Amino acid sequence: xxxxxxxxLEHLPFAEVWFHEIDExxxxxxxxxxxxLGKTGLETWTTTRTPEVAAFLESRGYEEHRRYVVSxxxxxxxxxxxxxxxxxVTYADRPDLADQLYALARVGHADQPGRAGTTFGEDWFExxxxxxxxxxxxxxxxxxxxxGYGYLQDDDGxxxxxxxxxxxxxxxxxxxxxxxRAQIAWARQHGIxxxxxxxxxxxxxxxxxxxxxxxxxxxxxxxxxGPAA
Ligand SMILES: CC(C)(COP(=O)(O)OP(=O)(O)OC[C@H]1O[C@@H](n2cnc3c(N)ncnc32)[C@H](O)[C@@H]1OP(=O)(O)O)[C@@H](O)C(=O)NCCC(=O)NCCS
Numbered sequence: 001x002x003x004x005x006x007x008x009l010e011h012l013p014f015a016e017v018w019f020h021e022i023d024e025x026x027x028x029x030x031x032x033x034x035x036x037l038g039k040t041g042l043e044t045w046t047t048t049r050t051p052e053v054a055a056f057l058e059s060r061g062y063e064e065h066r067r068y069v070v071s072x073x074x075x076x077x078x079x080x081x082x083x084x085x086x087x088x089v090t091y092a093d094r095p096d097l098a099d100q101l102y103a104l105a106r107v108g109h110a111d112q113p114g115r116a117g118t119t120f121g122e123d124w125f126e127x128x129x130x131x132x133x134x135x136x137x138x139x140x141x142x143x144x145x146x147x148g149y150g151y152l153q154d155d156d157g158x159x160x161x162x163x164x165x166x167x168x169x170x171x172x173x174x175x176x177x178x179x180x181r182a183q184i185a186w187a188r189q190h191g192i193x194x195x196x197x198x199x200x201x202x203x204x205x206x207x208x209x210x211x212x213x214x215x216x217x218x219x220x221x222x223x224x225x226g227p228a229a
Contacts, residue, residue, distance in 0.1 A: 031228035062226030084178035091137035108165025
């Protein structure tokens with residue numbers, strides 16, 4: 001069982017753990033490991049494919065904190081979403097933008113629904129940048145200013161949308177939509193079969209965009225928080 005401080009939110013009194021099944025023994029074991037880390041609560045992850053897990057936790061005082069709609073696009077079968085209406089470059093073209101991307105990442109990660117207070121350091125340059133395929137790491141620019149970025153991730157041939165964010169003063173102008181259009185076009189050009197995405201339920205615009213582009217809802221991932229046993 002992997003029980004650890006919540007990534008980026010290590011200051012919270014919760015330890016993170018996944019449950020695809022649950023019983024008293026595993027819940028108590030996770031709770032014991034959380035207390036060893038100095039935590040008094042758990043942030044438990046589960047999915048709607050195993051609804052009995054959330055029911056077990058809710059009956060013990062846990063409450064849903066975040067929910068991500070996991071959906072998938074059949075790239076070849078999907079209608080063409082159109083060309084991005086914003087000038088985009090990639091990190092492969094513009095490695096000189098790394099510091100601006102880092103500055104935006106630090107704002108954007110904390111602006112996600114339910115993730116206020118998220119912090120991280122320069123290890124981001126590895127997990128948030130260099131570990132991602134550079135030619136599908138799309139960046140929206142206004143002159144030389146980075147307005148937004150979004151990358152794809154490849155897990156053993158299974159492709160998904162990674163993190164996307166747009167500068168606060170540039171939101172609501174279609175930049176995330178342009179990045180997603182570029183990502184879909186890139187996937188099509190590279191013969192990628194499917195693109196998965198996980199979208200927090202409160203991101204109404206992105207969920208609507210996914211529906212319009214033809215992503216099909218598969219299941220939801222749910223993060224519940226509550227007291228350790
Ligand atoms: C989520 C986020 C990336 C969206 O970026 P954005 O540039 O403001 O998004 P857009 O303006 O492109 O809007 C996306 C689409 O939703 C549509 N839209 C916006 N608000 C909408 C609403 N309330 N209902 C329906 N559609 C809406 C837009 O028209 C656009 O579609 P289009 O390209 O076809 O026009 C941005 O708010 C952000 O950085 N948030 C913090 C980080 C985060 O939560 N990232 C997501 C996790 S991966």
